Amino acid sequence: xxxxxxxxxxxxxxxxxxxxxxxxxxxxxxxxxxxxxxxxxxxxxxxxxxxxxxxxxxxxxxxxxxxxxxxxxxxxxxxxxxxxxxxxxxxxxxxxxxxxxxxxxxxxxxxxxxxxxxxxxxxxxxxxxxxxxxxxxxxxxxxxxxxxxxxxxxxxxxxxxxxxxxxxxxxxxxxxxxxxxxxxxxxxxxxxxxxxxxxxxxxxxxxxxxxx
Numbered sequence: 001x002x003x004x005x006x007x008x009x010x011x012x013x014x015x016x017x018x019x020x021x022x023x024x025x026x027x028x029x030x031x032x033x034x035x036x037x038x039x040x041x042x043x044x045x046x047x048x049x050x051x052x053x054x055x056x057x058x059x060x061x062x063x064x065x066x067x068x069x070x071x072x073x074x075x076x077x078x079x080x081x082x083x084x085x086x087x088x089x090x091x092x093x094x095x096x097x098x099x100x101x102x103x104x105x106x107x108x109x110x111x112x113x114x115x116x117x118x119x120x121x122x123x124x125x126x127x128x129x130x131x132x133x134x135x136x137x138x139x140x141x142x143x144x145x146x147x148x149x150x151x152x153x154x155x156x157x158x159x160x161x162x163x164x165x166x167x168x169x170x171x172x173x174x175x176x177x178x179x180x181x182x183x184x185x186x187x188x189x190x191x192x193x194x195x196x197x198x199x200x201x202x203x204x205x206x207x208x209x210x211x212x
Contacts, residue, residue: 002096005156010161011164012081014078018077019040044162047066067108071111078115081200087200101144106127123147135164137167141170175194177197
């Protein structure tokens with residue numbers, strides 16, 4: 001194992017409350033029925049695709065309202081998960097190459113990493129604009145691995161959504177699902193990741209196992 005690549009939202013950053021509030025605000029402004037909050041099941045997919053689905057005639061306005069709300073509230077709500085920095089630091093000390101592959105837009109990704117202080121632990125950041133086809137297609141992960149000079153067979157992709165596990169498998173990488181994000185544990189389990197972990201300690205143990 002040479003490279004460890006992470007999803008961002010719900011994996012390294014506790015951003016689900018911010019995302020949920022941003023969707024609620026946007027739906028309210030545009031008069032879109034909230035229903036049972038089914039839109040939260042799209043977390044992990046490109047926001048533009050979500051906007052086109054829920055507001056086909058107002059996708060750009062959807063994106064604008066969403067982004068404006070996030071900019072105003074993210075510094076108060078965004079935070080790294082408690083052991084994210086510790087884990088990333090340990091991975092660097094052990095000589096692993098590290099990166100991010102996210103469906104988040106580039107500007108928002110950079111802001112999130114800066115606000116949470118995670119940017120200094122990551123060599124490569126691939127946002128939704130940085131690869132041809134978004135997750136669950138493997139393009140973004142393969143792009144990150146190319147920049148990290150690591151073949152998929154010597155890498156692992158770690159994420160909290162089913163789309164992350166599918167992306168990793170499509171790229172030929174090992175996969176680890178984490179249960180502290182958006183997806184229901186049983187849904188992650190159905191995707192058959194190499195490991196499914198409930199804690200950061202379990203995550204570090206899984207990485208160690210993959211490296212042995």
